[in-house]
Amino acid sequence: MNTHATLLAEAPKLATPVAPGWQLILAFLAGIAVIVVLITVLHLHPFLSLIFGALTVGIVAGENLEKVLKSFSDGFGSTAAGVGILIALGAMFAKLLADSGGADEIVDTIVGRASPRALPWAMALVGAIIGLPMFFEIGLVLLMPVIYLVSRRSQLSLITVGIPALAGLSAMHGFVPPHPGPLTAISLLHADLGLTLALGVAVAIPTIIVAGPLFGKLAGRWVVVEAPDTFGSGAAALRSAGPEAEVVPDENRGSRRPSFGVTLFSVLLPVVLMLGKALVDIFIDDENQWFRVAFDVLGTPLVALLIAVIVGIFTLGGGAGMSRSEVMKCVESGLPPVAGIILIVAAGGGFKQVLVDSGIGTLLADWAKSANVSVILLAWVLAVLIRLATGSATVATITASALMLQLVQGLGSSEVSLVVLAVGAGSLFFSHVNDAGFWLVNQYFRITVGQTIKTWSLMETVLSVTGLIVVLLLGLVV
DSSP: OOHHHHHHHHSOOOOOOSSOHHHHHHHHHHHHHHHHIIIIISOOOHHHHHHHHHHHHHHHTTOOHHHHHHHHHHHHHHHIIIIIHHHHHHHHHHHHHHHTTHHHHHHHHHHHTOOGGGHHHHHHHHHHHHHTTSOHHHHHHHHHHHHHHHHHHHTOOHHHHHHHHHHHHHHHHHHSTTSHHHHHHHHHHTOOHHHHHHHHHHHHHHHHHIIIIIHHHHHHHHSOOOOOSSOOSSHHHHHTTOGGGGGSOOGGGOSOOOOHHHHHHHHHHHHHHHHHHHHHHHHOOOTTSHHHHHHHHHTSHHHHHHHHHHHHIIIIITTTTOOHHHHHHHHHHTSGGGHHHHHHHHHHHHHHHHHHHHTHHHHHHHHHHHHTOOHHHHHHHHHHHHHHHHOOHHHHHHHHHHHHTTTTTTOOHHHHHHHHHHHHHHTTSOOOTTOHHHHHHHHHHTOOHHHHIIIIIHHHHHHHHHHHHHHHHHHTTO
């Protein structure tokens, strides 16, 4: 069975609307309003907010409460099973990369070989590589001492150096698996992971260039900020920066690190396995050929990330001279910080299922087809609106994907992948005061709210719009 046929076979059937159109639209808006108010005004955890939002949708739509709870539970369970394990494995690998000093080795090697003029480009590359396996917040904490040091030594504005690194981190977070956003969208829309990964990298590269070094040069002229002297470049200084500093290496372990080549191999291994599966599926027709069977197994996200963790234990942990107990402790300590993320993503899956079962997606699909609206553009706009309202890229990704579920039925696998990337681009749009990332950048860069908007918020907007443009251009050729 080819990929497109598989997509059609796995796609859920169109849900019959449970209420008139106006009532379903009202239910959706009420659910989103509840989520926004609970997160932004009452500061309730997104996990609980999504539960209340789902209940609101069902109640306003006039559904039986027992049916709503079953829909939520089904969506929660399937999402936790499909995405939660991958997030956990990714967190384990990221912790190994951080604690072994592998991340520092990547940074030092790339930045150390760059000329002053090439430093912003080098920082963008560092941000992208570090951003592949790591969550945005962890990557930022790891990179801040380097950004300070490079800014001081090069006499460049902290913004000129820092924005490219942030662009690299953020683009990976929005476009490239195994990050929770893209993984969740891929799972919800039944997209081909290998193809989406390849297209995501293709979208991320030009997007990082435009939003990183090019925009960073302009932003560095608008906001001139010198790096503070109070932060050193070592782990001890980072620990004083806040609770996120748990991810940095233990300076008492010594200066031994895995080599640059070994570290890069470890980081790219799961990406290569997943891309390899996609390429083999395209170029090898015989499903029984051992080569294809092997890559079908090795390129499965669960297996690829599991292999990366096992290999990382030896290449990263062993390369840093960590004992067996230190490696095990490191791997285990990667799980608690992502427990909340897994719960949010799973609750988002429950919210999605309530929307799907109510028939709101069917209603939107009928409207989009009659209005002849581009599916890619619609996916981006929906993600942008929810991102602006909630401040959460993850919530925006989940909700927009749920609404697009019926619209992608019948599309080819490449088109579905582009819809996933359009949602990812929209989820990055204009980070502002209701986004935790906004305040993280504000505090680490020690700039005012206005300066944060002129730098970080605009960078995210450039990233989002450029990503959409690249996705639309790819839609003309794939």
